[in-house]
Amino acid sequence: MSCPKTQHLLQEYFSDGLTPLAKKEIENHLNSCEQCNDEFEFFLLAHSNMKGWKDQSVPHWDRGLELFKREHRSEKESMGFWGRWQLVPTAISFVMLCVLLLNVSVISGERGFFVSFGANSSNLQLQYQLAEIQEQYLVEMDTLVNQVGEWLDSNNVQVLQVVMERTREATMENLDLIYTYFEQQRLRDLEDMRISYQELVDSDYETIRSLQQLARFVSYQDDAVR
Amino acid sequence: MGLINEDEALIAAALKGSAYAWEKLVKRYESRIFNYGVRITGNTSDAMDLTQEVFLGIYRNLHRFRGDAKFSSWIFRIAHNKAVDINRRKRLTTTLAHTNNDEPDFLETIADDNRYEPDKKLVDQQANSRVISMLARLSLEQRLVIELKVYQSLTFEEIADMQGVSANTAKTRFYTALKKLKAVSEENNVLS
Numbered sequence: 133m134s135c136p137k138t139q140h141l142l143q144e145y146f147s148d149g150l151t152p153l154a155k156k157e158i159e160n161h162l163n164s165c166e167q168c169n170d171e172f173e174f175f176l177l178a179h180s181n182m183k184g185w186k187d188q189s190v191p192h193w194d195r196g197l198e199l200f201k202r203e204h205r206s207e208k209e210s211m212g213f214w215g216r217w218q219l220v221p222t223a224i225s226f227v228m229l230c231v232l233l234l235n236v237s238v239i240s241g242e243r244g245f246f247v248s249f250g251a252n253s254s255n256l257q258l259q260y261q262l263a264e265i266q267e268q269y270l271v272e273m274d275t276l277v278n279q280v281g282e283w284l285d286s287n288n289v290q291v292l293q294v295v296m297e298r299t300r301e302a303t304m305e306n307l308d309l310i311y312t313y314f315e316q317q318r319l320r321d322l323e324d325m326r327i328s329y330q331e332l333v334d335s336d337y338e339t340i341r342s343l344q345q346l347a348r349f350v351s352y353q354d355d356a357v358r
Numbered sequence: 359m360g361l362i363n364e365d366e367a368l369i370a371a372a373l374k375g376s377a378y379a380w381e382k383l384v385k386r387y388e389s390r391i392f393n394y395g396v397r398i399t400g401n402t403s404d405a406m407d408l409t410q411e412v413f414l415g416i417y418r419n420l421h422r423f424r425g426d427a428k429f430s431s432w433i434f435r436i437a438h439n440k441a442v443d444i445n446r447r448k449r450l451t452t453t454l455a456h457t458n459n460d461e462p463d464f465l466e467t468i469a470d471d472n473r474y475e476p477d478k479k480l481v482d483q484q485a486n487s488r489v490i491s492m493l494a495r496l497s498l499e500q501r502l503v504i505e506l507k508v509y510q511s512l513t514f515e516e517i518a519d520m521q522g523v524s525a526n527t528a529k530t531r532f533y534t535a536l537k538k539l540k541a542v543s544e545e546n547n548v549l550s
Contacts, residue, residue, distance in 0.1 A: 142536075143529045148513040174540050178492070182508050185489050186482035190392040191406055195384040196413050197377055204375040 135167045365429040411440045495542045500535035
């Protein structure tokens with residue numbers, strides 16, 4: 133026998149915001165109705181079994197990072213002042229490719245610019261271009277030689293000035309040294325001479341004294357003989 | 359900082375191009391979404407497809423998230439829609455495959471998945487297999503209502519809003535799902 137209240141009661145039991153009074157009423161009915169109670173017990177068991185789920189670990193994956201980085205990189209590159217200049221190298225490459233493919237030659241001279249397409253540019257133009265290049269080359273070489281000559285000359289004068297200055301300084305130092313040496317030598321010679329004269333005078337004095345003593349002795353002897 | 363505020367900070371940073379913020383945001387929810395997928399689809403391969411599709415959907419629509427609802431609710435709304443899509447695609451594939459008689463049925467797919475996880479603890483494996491076996495007997499709508507009520511703890515109003523039905527219908531689906539589980543259980547007991 134089935135209870136007509138089962139569905140409603142169990143729906144309400146699992147509803148949100150069940151008031152304590154309503155919960156009490158449901159529990160009272162469950163205690164008195166075996167059919168509802170069986171159903172309720174099973175529901176709790178099933179709920180408990182389902183809550184027994186153990187979370188499985190997520191297999192390795194890149195978490196969409198590649199896509200994220202790629203899209204944000206391209207977004208950043210397309211924005212800003214520098215982003216607008218990113219096509220410049222491509223444009224230059226394209227122009228150069230066109231020049232190569234169409235074999236465009238542009239010749240500038242005193243008579244203006246010559247632009248020709250294809251490989252059949254005339255020999256006259258080439259010769260004219262060659263002569264201009266040679267002339268330009270010679271002028272540049274002359275200018276260069278003159279510049280080198282001027283540079284060498286100025287360099288030599290500077291070197292000579294430096295050498296002469298250094299030689300003059302060295303000579304003055306040497307002369308000073310020689311003068312000092314001679315002066316010292318002169319003073320030493322004067323001293324030596326003074327000492328020699330003094331010794332000579334002393335010697336003469338001693339000689340005179342000896343002669344005086346000899347004279348006195350001879351005089352004494354003469355007196356004794358007499 | 360609370361989890362919700364942290365979510366909002368990560369979303370703002372990800373919208374400015376921070377790959378680190380995006381990865382952190384994904385890491386916070388990938389396990390919940392993946393396990394949701396395993397319970398709904400019954401196998402890890404489809405669950406992984408679901409996870410990737412959900413996060414791709416989040417990435418594409420992140421700028422539309424206004425913070426009116428919780429980020430987790432928004433994610434599970436996307437997951438719910440993707441689960442319905444995958445189920446529709448799979449039903450179509452299964453119908454085509456059944457004509458060739460070479461497609462394993464739902465429970466066989468679960469067994470195959472378990473075989474590829476030999477290092478998982480036996481107890482956990484049995485508990486999860488039991489849950490998947492039970493859910494496998496339900497329709498997608500019933501599976502989703504059980505998932506959202508039991509595992510995501512949503513209110514019947516939230517479930518109804520997500521499924522585009524009334525709260526009473528959501529309650530009825532929940533009750534019907536439980537009744538069906540009881541019938542299956544009794545049937546198994548009789549057979550065993």
